[in-house]
Amino acid sequence: MSSAQAILIIGGLVHFLISLLAAYFLYWERVRHPEKPAQHYGLFTHKVSLWNGFLLFSLAVAIE
DSSP: OHHHOOOOOOHHHHHHHHHHHHHHHHHHHHHOOSOOOOOHHHHHHHHHHHHHHHHHHHHHHTTT
């Protein structure tokens, strides 16, 4: 494994962690206040971070 692959894999894991934390925050906000609408920026952060994680992992596989 090259150093570029290691950096991409670590970056992908960081993005998955950010996505997990955003999902956790969104879940508890919905549980505490179900009458409020879903937070647009929180959902956007969760989705984009998740897709970026997949992108970084696929780039790590592609450069092999």
